[in-house]
Structures are given as structure tokens and as C-alpha cells.
Amino acid sequence: MRTLTKLDGDSSRARRELHDRVEGSGPLARHTVDSQSQRQAGSASFHESAEKHVTGKAAYVDDVKTPADALHVALGLSPVAHGVLTSLGLDAVRQAAGVIDVITFHDVPGHTDIGPVFPGDPIFVDQEISYAGQCLFAVAATSLEAARRAVKLANVEINEQHASLDPVAATQREEFVRPTHIQERGDWQQTLRQADNVLENELFIGGQEHFYLEGQACVVLPTEDEGVIVHTSNQHPSETQKLVAEVLGIPFHAVTVEVRRMGGGFGGKETQASPWACIAAIIARRTGKAIRLRLPRSDDMRATGKRHPFHNRYQLAIDRQGIIQGGEITVIGDCGYSPDLSDAIVDRAMFHADNAYSLGNARVTGHRAKTHTASNTAFRGFGGPQGMMIIEAAMDDIARRVGEDPLTIRKRNFYREGHDVTHYGQQVDQIKLLHTLVETLESSSEYWTRRRAITTFNEASPIIKKGLALTPVKFGISFTAQHLNQAGALLHVYTDGSIMINHGGTEMGQGLHTKICQVVARELGLDLDSVRISATRTDKVPNTSPTAASSGADLNGMAARDAASKLRERLFDFAAAHFEDGLDREGMRLEDGMLIAGRGESERRIPWGELVQTAYLNRISLSEKGFYATPLIYYNRASGQGRPFYYYAFGAAVSEVSVDTLSGEYQVDRVDILHDVGDSLNPAIDMGQVEGGFIQGMGWLTSEELKWNDKGILISDGPATYKIPTFGDLPPIFNVSLLEGHPNSMASLYRSKAVGEPPFMLCISVWSALRDALSSLTDYATSPHLDTPATPERVMLAANAIREKAL
């Protein structure tokens, strides 16, 4: 089931879709399969860099060659979490071998606050220290080793203060980085008062280190005027351009930021790649030298923020069938010391506190707690996963309370006819798709047969317990900050017919550049080989949004398509007027590297190269820019109501686990996934996102444990102590399919759906299956408490607690 229906390349249809786009949601047009487009959008093309990846030729930032006199930068990070910097003795650092420059807060020529959305992130500590790992100073030396050794010579005096590390306590004290936000629908208090049954529970959901294999890195070159060129591993080049310019006190056009590719991003390079570029830029301007800055892994892990840990709780009214009538959910995001993107992240947790279920009359409250840790930031799902966890916990809890299978309870609570409006007022489109998807998976995974087998197994097995769970995903697609839902592209056709497309999105491994090239190839009827992307550069496409929110292909693909279709129409106009015997403008199309006009006997074919050459000689522009802005979306923050998402992406997963209840060890035996990507832009790449997202999520909920000591120092600061999934964690049976025959109901790019984040949350099925296995220790009468990550330690202690209770 890994192939998907191909898309059609009919340009008049494409034009109609473009028209629909302007109108908002066009009527659903299921096009016929067109063999012409198989090499283009819709086909399983290889990653554009695949061959370079496997031969080591793909260059990452630290592979960029620089002049021999380039300087290397190392950072002096705060060893304490909270306090006041009373003295920063750097004489020994300055005198150390190889050191060329040392800078602190006082050496910043322009802005010193580099907060991305809201202020609050000083580039260097001035006086107040807010987390262990915060940047105190930077050293530039002739080698990285010399710079790192010099850093250790600093004489730092800090008046250490008590570190606030508990977000729940911070919430009680109302220590927030941003104000609390509430979404409310219906009289939830009345519903709770009149309920048959009220359930409540709480859950701690751990954070997650991005662990991009390529750490934060940049290379900054001074230009001949007052500016810099920045090579950076970065999801948001435009923001880095802005911040570098502001820090240097120069206009934006003096700064060019280039991103060829990242060795993984996952959200960790959305805002938190900028500080290093800013620091390197200051030193580049001071010394006139090329500057290399990359963070050693432990510095990277201590200095940068992570996925937000959350403390969530619910109080829900249910009827006798276990159907939610209404209630209250509170989520507390542990934001760390500054706002960063936390406002939108906690919002997204709130937007997903319902997951796929109607909450009825409900209030959802989101707090943004301030603690003395690194400023937590974007990470695949952006708060959504943490929000979903609480309602999935509730589903299991309800099932145990009413004595039904958790899947039955989940299905009863799905958004359904008459119950199709979320707590923030958006009507859930494609409800039927959700139901179909889950029923299909239920059957293909043989959920009920396996459920019976597992129950039998568990009855006879006192130590090893098996667990099974199906959990759905409904994930809202669009930036919740409306203005970010825009994208640009720049398309050049050269006179040999080859094409350069640039767009605002960045390549972090997700195959975005491949998809964009496929879009252009499809629009212009060319082979994929004819289309190339050089790099993402702020001087090619300006004022771009971050490559985030799963929106890379949706937004930039549309912009690229806009540019390509405009250029195509211009070439059609030209061809119709130029070629002698009068070509039929109406039926003109680009296919197989040809402009084709007319049909049957009157068909005329002009090779693409000839068309381009002729157009050039006739002074027709062969360059075009494209633009896209997502229609229809809005959100009223004051009322907490709106339609923040253009559409939803759906999916579901069934996980089966075996748990050793004596040691807490467990294994994931089998996983079945069915995921909705609309009409896939590239099934191979989409499969990669689904599988990779699932395993990454599984790591988040199982083995990846962030630990700080009681002074707020991160003690899991490298892969020796922070364990992401490895090869053997891949489930032996891993059946992953993309849902076929359900194009996006909105006029998205060829009716595809975003795929970056949604599959991440399929992993919740693993956690729910672990709880299911533990619940068997009580004959499914109770719902065990299991905070995350559910390490063997947590699982063993949970099992022990159940056993002790039974004694």
C-alpha cells in the first residue's frame, strides 16, 4: 500500500485550482490519473541530495571551506541556573594561546535583545543569569581547541540564587513568560455539576532534546561594505537576517543568510540558530575575518531549549457510555526563562487538547510557566503532542471506569455529526475520513482478534504482560500566527532550458526541495533533472516564514507553483502570438519537455529548449516570482474562537507492546499505521516522514529522559546519557500505509496534506499500550499512572506500585 494515485498535469485544471485557491475552498475535484506526471509531483522521486548523502559529498555548514586565517569561536556558558553576574574576569582568556578576540554583552554594537517574537533573550548575560548554559562571553581563536581551552580560564563570579524549576509552583505564584489564555465553549460548569460521573487526573509529560545529528553551526564572512554573509544551519533565515542586522546596527540588506541544508532541525533551529549567527557576525565585523562557530554537543544541549515539558490535568463529565459531556482541561507549559515561541506553543497544546474528540461544553486553559532553564522552543508538533496526551490519558481512564475497551470509548467520543465543532469554534471538516481511517486500520491491524489473544495471554502470564492501543491523530495545519502563512518563490529559466527555483523554505532532510522541484517540473512538463534548487537565500526570496508548522511544502510549493504557472502562461501567450501558423492558445500544454498545441492532426510540438530560446530572443522575461497566502484562516484571541487551521491532517496507529513488569523493560512488538496525507506529493518522502516521526515520538515517550539536578544543571547532556531510539528500537513488525483516495477537501497543493508533524503523535499509541499492559495487572479495573517518558524505571515503579497496592 505504498503507492499513491498519481496526480494529473492538466494545466487548465491547475488553473482552475488556482482560481479555487483564490476563492478559498474549491469544490473537490478528483482528477484522473495522468501518466505524464509520474516523474513529477506525486511520484516517489529520490531525495535530491540522496547520492551526495551516501558519498559524503553533501556539504553541511561545518564543511564550508574558509580562508586559512578564519577564526573559531567557543562560548562561555553560565555554570549556574539563576543569579547575578558580579564579575567576569577574562584577562587570562584574552592572553591564552591563539586567542584573537573576546566579546561580552558590552561589545554588542546594536540591539542586545534577540528575542524572536517577544523580547527577553539577551545575546549575552549583562547581569541577571536565568539558566545554566546561558551565554556569558565568546572567544575567537585560531583553532576551536584553543578557543575552548581559553574559555576554561575565565574567572566568573556569580551571586547564585535559588533556581525555580517547578512549573506547577511557578504557575501558582503566577510566574509566567506570557499571559494565560483561555478557550471556552458552552456552560462547562453546569455540565460538570449535572454529570453522572466526573473523572479527573493529571499527567506530567517530559520534554525532548532535538538531537539533530548536526549541532548548531554557522560560518560568517564579512563583506566589503558593513555587512556579512551568514552560512547557517537554520530553519528561519529571514529572522536570522533581521537579528544579525539589528545586533550589528546595520540595514537588513547588508546581511545575506544562506542555508543549503541542515543535518536535522525538528524545530530546534527555528529560533535557536540565530544567537550563534549574531555572535559570529559581531566577531566577523570586529576582526574582518571569516568566523566559524559550532557548538560541541554538550554546549548545544545546555545552551538551547527543548520541547516543553507539560503538566496537564483534566476534569471531565462523562455519561454512562463514557461519552464526554464537557469539562475542563488545564495545560501548563514549562517555558524556561523567556517567551521565545512559547505563546504559540502553549496555544497549540490547547488547540490539540481535544485531539479527535468532541469535548462538549469545555474550557481549556493554558499557562506559560517561567522557570530557570533554557528557553524551551519549537519541536515537531509544537505543543500539539503534549496537548493531545492529556485527552488520550482521559480516554484510557474513562474506558477503565466504564469497563469498556479503550478503542470503543475513543470511537464513541470522536467528532461526529452534531458534535463537530471544536472548543475554539472551528468546524471539523472530513469527519468521515477520520471514521473511515480508524475503521480501516482497526480491521487491517486485526485489533479485536489481537485484543482477545492478548487478554488470554495476560491471564496466563504473571510477569510478562502485553498491551495494545489504537490512538488517532487530528492535527491542525497552519501557523497559528496568521501572518506567517505566506511564502515566496523565485523561478529562473536559463537559455538552455534548465531551471533554478528558489523559495523561502529550508531543507532539513524532510525532502522539501525535492517536492518543490517536482512541483515545478510538473507545472512545466519537464523532467525533474531540469529543475534545481541552489540554496535558501535571503537575497533570492525575502521576508520568509520559518520552515515550520509542517507548512514547508504547502506554502512554498504553492508559491513555486504560482511562479511556474505564471511563467507558463506567459510562454503560452508568447507562443500563440509568435509561431507562424497560429497555435491554439486554449489547448496549449507543457508535457514531456514539449509545448504541445492542438490535438490530433493539428497538433504542434515545440521542444522546451527551442521555446525558451525563441522567447529569449524575442525579449520575453524568463524569470518569475511566485507568492502564496493561505486563505480563510483567522483567530480571535480575545474570544478564543476562530478558524485557525486551513485543514486537519489525520492518522491512527495501533501499537502492541510486551512489558516485563518485574524489570520495567519492554519491547514494541508490532505497529500498524494508517496516515492521511491527502494526495501525496511524494509517497516515498511522505512515508519517511510518517515512519521517522513515529519513531522520534516513540523516543519522546519512552527512552528520552531529560534530567536536571536540583540546581538546574542539565545532567543528560550528551548521547551517553540521553537515549534517542536506535536501530533495535524499530518494531519488528512495522506496517505503515498512506491513506488512499482521500484528497484534501481544501484547495491545497494538488490536494496534498502537510506531513512533517502529524505522524509524530501516532507514537501516543505506544504509551497507551504500555498503560494497557500495566492495567492488566489489575484485570483492567484501574488506569495506572504513567508519566512520560515511560522509561523502564517508570514502568517498573508503576508495576511495583500496583503490586504493593494489591498486597
Place this chain on the structure above:
Amino acid sequence: MATIEFLLNGTPKQCDVSPDTSILTLLREHLGVTGTKEGCASGDCGACTVAISNPSDAQPHFESANACITPAHQLQRQHLVTIEGLASGAQLHPAQQAMIDAHGSQCGFCTPGIVMSLFTLHTEQQKCPTPLTPERLEASLGGNLCRCTGYRPIRDAALNMLQTPWESPQWLDAALPDTASPANAHEIAPNEAFFAQPTTLTALTKARRCYPNARLVAGATDLWLENTQRLAVLDQLIDVSHVDELHHIEEDSLHGQSGWWVGAGVTYTQLEPLLNSHFPAFAHLLHRLGSQQVRNRGTLGGNIANASPIGDTPPVLLALNAWLELANHDGTRQVPLDTFFTDYKRTLLAADEVISRIFIPKMDSTASLRVWKLSKRREDDISAVLGAFCYRLEEGVLHDVRIAFGGMAATPKRALKTEAALEGQPLTKASFQSAQQVLSDEFQPMDDVRGSQHYRHQAALNLLERLYLTLSAPNQEVMLHAYAH
């Protein structure tokens, strides 16, 4: 600085590098060869995986290594193969082609390391095909982290690549020009930096006596982290990996007990056949010790001399009643392992001594060994708790009980009181319950990043319960397949 000469993808190279230069630094910074990536500089992610062979071997045998924690000086007269070497023009190595075909790369940063691990697997399989069991694949690839793909396409690539043989390029047989004497053979001034590579035990113990401040290095899989993570200067190093006597495994006896003398420089990979044949539970543990890259370099002697409370082999060796032979320039002495660890990271080893051999007694045919390691992740993780249980069960009574734990004290430690509580006791729930009570008071484990004190304490008790269940209900599953052996 000292000169090393080696082959890089068939081309002879000579480089002057300081003793604490890693292969990764040599490649990326000295030679400007950047296909090999740094992911962690601690040997935990595999992004820097390279393959090393000895050109003097009749048939090239490639072993994977983490370039970030392997000393460049250990390349002396070796053949280093990196990602740049695999393709011949447009002709990709089957591992490379299989990775492309399976969509096995996303961001691509871990890919060179994964391809190199696949390369060593491919060459091994081509030489001596063995069934590619899930365990075998895990052993080959467990040390390569990928954050993007979720590993499924990499598994597919590993399985598919073997259908295509590799026509090895000519450069694979390249030889180094002969040199009259090994490098570094000159006399060393007291304050001079050096990377000594003695080839005999006599030369090693002499160097140890002459340079008491020098550090011993074998596989460097832990030592090198002092440099990459804590920036320690490692400027005087004595490499034990070329000492012939340290590489032998001999069947012999000690105090009338037959067993094997294992040279301290024997790597985990070299130890594997012996353990497979005679200590399957120990062999199984080995599969969960580090990664293939680490097992190829790390040595049994290093794991003991390191004296970490969470080293994997010491508790097993304690339970097996292993002995050590310690050597200095005057001779050798033999000590039981259970007297060797004196305190946290402290041992009986004198400043001029080295561990030369480890004696592992043969197990009585009626004796059993169980080794259970608990960690957050099954592969390539360090123990939170490791329990090793050796015993004989005769007519329902336990004899010769030896139990040792890692992660429960400042050193790997025997549970002497618990052993005594079980010795001569019948196999009953009551025996084990009272032993659990003894064990409960015997250790005060630590609270750290790998586990809380409470967890470690409870886990040790539960492992004892697992032992009881294993013995009393042998037909019942009390362990998961992935962890059992």
C-alpha cells in the same frame, strides 16, 4: 608532534599530529576531508564511523570505529577507509546504492557513518556469509543513530545491499612503503609529548616505569572523552594495543582450576567466540555493551582498569571468580578480581603496573550464570543496574552462589551477604524473600542521570525475584525475548 604513516583509501599519507589528535580531527582539520561527520565527539552516535584494516593481513579485514574517539596515532601503518573511498567514479558501493534505493537518507548527516557500518557488514558477509538475523543487524547498526528515518529504510538497505557483490577496487590492496624502524622508537625526553607504541610486555612495563605520568591507552573508548568532552591534555600516551602478549587467549589453569587466560588487550569483538562457546550469558551481555564500533576497539583489560562502577564486564567477572595478572618491569602478580576495586575509580594497580591478563575460570558443568543488565535503551547504553548471578542448583538446593552488581555501589561489587543468605538454601520463595531482605540492606545505590536510588534498589530486589522465578518456573516466560538469551 610525531609522524604517522597510513593509507587513506589506498593513498599513502604521512602526517604530523599531536598524541591526542583523533582520527576525526586528522581527517576534517588536518587533511580537509569532510565526508566523515562529528555528531557527538563521544563515540555514542556513529556519525563519524570509519573502517580500519591492517594492510599486512593477507586478506583485508575491516573493522568499524568511531573516528571521534580513536587516536590518530593508532592508524600507524593501518589502512583507513572513509566514505570518500567507497565509490569508484559513478559506480557506488552496494551499501550506497541500497541506501539510495531504500530512501535511507533524509537529512543525510548520519548517512556517511551508516554507510560505513553497512560497508563493514557487507565486506564481512562477502567473506563469510552468515544469516542476517535481527540480532546481527542490531549488532552491526546499533551504534549509528539516525534522528530522521526511524531506521526502517536502513534495515531494508542492509538486507538489500547483500544481493550485490562489491568488486573491490585495486587500491584496496595498496601497501605502505617499508620503513626501517617504527616511528616513535627514539628515546623520549621527560617533558616531551609522545604516543608510544611498545610491541612487547617488557617494553610496555619499561615505558610504564619510565613515564609514570603517561596514560595507558587501549581502545580509547573512554579515555578519549577526557579530551573531547573535558579538554584534558593527553600528551603522554602509552598504547597497549600493539603488545603481542596482551592479545592471546590461552586455555590453562590457575590454582588447579582450569579456565582461560585472556590478554588484557583482547577487544570485545575478539573475546566474543570464547564467550559464545563457554559463557553464552556473558556473550549476550557483550551484544549490549557499547556498539560495534566500541566493541571493535574497547578491551577487557580497559573495562576493568577503568574501574567504573557501571562498567559491564566487572560484575560478571566477579561472579565468575576471575583473577587478574598484574605486570611491572620486575615481574607479575596474581590477584583475585574481588580485591582489585578499592574505591570509586580506584584499584590495586600500582603506578608502574599494567593489567596483563585476566583469568576466567571454566564453569562447572552443573553451574549456571545469569547476567541481567537494566538500562534506558536496550542497545548501546550504560547500565543503570547490572546483576550477575553464578550458582549451582543441586537437588533443589543452591550452592556456590556468587552474586555481583554494577551500579549499586562506588565500585562493581559482590553481594556477599546476599550470597551467604542463599548459600545452601532450598529453592523456595521463602529463601529468596529472606535473601531480598538481606540485599535490601546490603547496598545504598546512588541517584543519578541513569536512575534514582529508589529504582536501583528496587530493581536489584526484582532481579533476585527474577532469578527465583527463572529457577522455580522454568517453563514460564519471565523475561522478554529481546533481553533473554
